[in-house]
Amino acid sequence: MTRPRVVVAGLGDSGLLTAIHLARHAEVVGVSVKPGLVSGQELGTRLSRPDRWSRDYWVSFDRYRGLDGVRTVHGDVTGLDIDCRRLSVRLPDGTIEEESYDILVIATGVSNGFWRRPTLQTSGQVDAELRSVHDRLASAHSIAVIGGGAAAVSSAANLAQRWPSTRLDLYFPGDRALPQHHPRTWRRVERILRDRGVGLHPGHRALIPADSELTEITDDPVTWSTGQPDATADAVLWAIGRVRPNTAWVPSTLLDDDGFVRVGADLRVPGHDEIFAIGDVAATDPLRSSARNRADKLLARNIRAALAGRRLGSYRAPRRRWGSVLGTQPDGLQIFAPNGPAFRLPSWSVDTVLQPVIVRRIIYRGIRRRTGGTSPDR
Incomplete structure (x- = not known):
């Protein structure tokens, strides 16, 4: 048959x-x-x-x-x-x-x-792309992450943990990031970001560069439709959920x-x-x-x-969104429930x-x- x-x-x-x-x-x-x-x-x-x-x-x-x-x-x-x-x-x-x-x-x-x-x-092209983006960020003395979703927040937290001497700023349009997660999730993640020295900038809505599909890391100044002065960094990471x-x-x-x-x-x-x-x-x-x-x-x-x-x-x-936000960290993996509480899997168990x-x-x-x-x- x-x-x-x-x-x-x-x-x-x-x-x-x-x-x-x-x-x-x-x-x-x-x-x-x-x-x-x-x-x-x-x-x-x-x-x-x-x-x-x-x-x-x-x-x-x-x-x-x-x-x-x-x-x-x-x-x-x-x-x-x-x-x-x-x-x-x-x-x-x-x-x-x-x-x-x-x-x-x-x-x-x-x-x-x-x-x-x-x-x-091809496999070689995937590997080369992963390495080139990593090297681009590793060489930067300052990084600006644009966006308030999980991808942007995770990027800011992990880059700050990887290169603590790099100036790292996170810009997002609302009063808080992670708007699709429970507020308690953001409060916990916010403390981690501040502990790692990430500059948090709420209320910043970026103007998208003309004819840009945001498929590259840039170094151009970021202009805000919300009126703040332009932001500059050696590397600008766009993660706005577009x-x-x-x-x-x-x-x-x-x-x-x-x-x-x-x-x-x-x-x-x-x-x-x-x-x-x-x-x-x-x-x-x-x-x-x-x-x-x-x-x-x-x-x-x-x-x-x-x-x-x-x-x-x-x-x-x-x-609501739930699950891991930051990925595996040195102290393990935090998984957030839909109503905000988190439990941690120790790093050895991951x-x-x-x-x-x-x-x-x-x-x-x-x-x-x-x-x-x-x-x-x-």
Whole structure:
């Protein structure tokens, strides 16, 4: 009996896990512009300690045991024919390959700054980009971080911890940063930032440079629409949450007014029982939170249910962001609950239990050790 074919467009965190869950139940094809998982998580650690970040968040697809039954295609999705159930993929050599499907999962994520871009890259290009950004910040005597979300706050905290002699300033538009987290989360993180010497500048809303997509670290003065004097620094890191869905290839009938994929509570596109979406690209709720709340398990169950003619489950989104904000620190990993309280995993448990056992073995169903290269145990 022929197994149903599921094509997962986008193998970021959510798409990768969905493919792993379905590998034993369907013929799965995963399409990715990267040759492995290049996670959008933990920007602060990525910038300040790229080798450590790479160990956990930049992993080639051939190392995932759960993908052994999945065919991965290194390419850029350029088109979708809904009627023919066919995806067009541009390969690195420029040729176009067609991928047919019974079920399509749209998980192509969003573009945001220089660290989340849907560009075709080789492993060497990923490594070079990580190193060049780190070296650019390491050489700066002053750094300005623009933005009030978790990416900006994490960057400021980790860069200040990595280079305590560098002047570090965080500028954000509201009265407090982390507006999508509980106020108690910000109060705790604010103390950490102040203890590390980060200058905090609330009420600063930046004017975006003309024709800029904010995909580079700059050294130009930052001008404020809120009237304050221009800010200057050797390196300006833009992390303002200016996300753009990677849906140029998706027919507009599947998208909302902002370009995100419309989905119901079952993560299925209305009117198209064979198309699902997950992650930052899916308009599940105002926070598009399915990327951070393990909706991959629900999606895999729903796809299997849809193929078997069974009832589908519903995704329930949290009202606030939660989880890690700063990433692993010298004293461990703080995880914030939706209502603000935090609990800390000691640093020894992160390296001996959380990453090797819970993440690599249980969540990702086994990751082989890396051989060769420059980054340890990647």
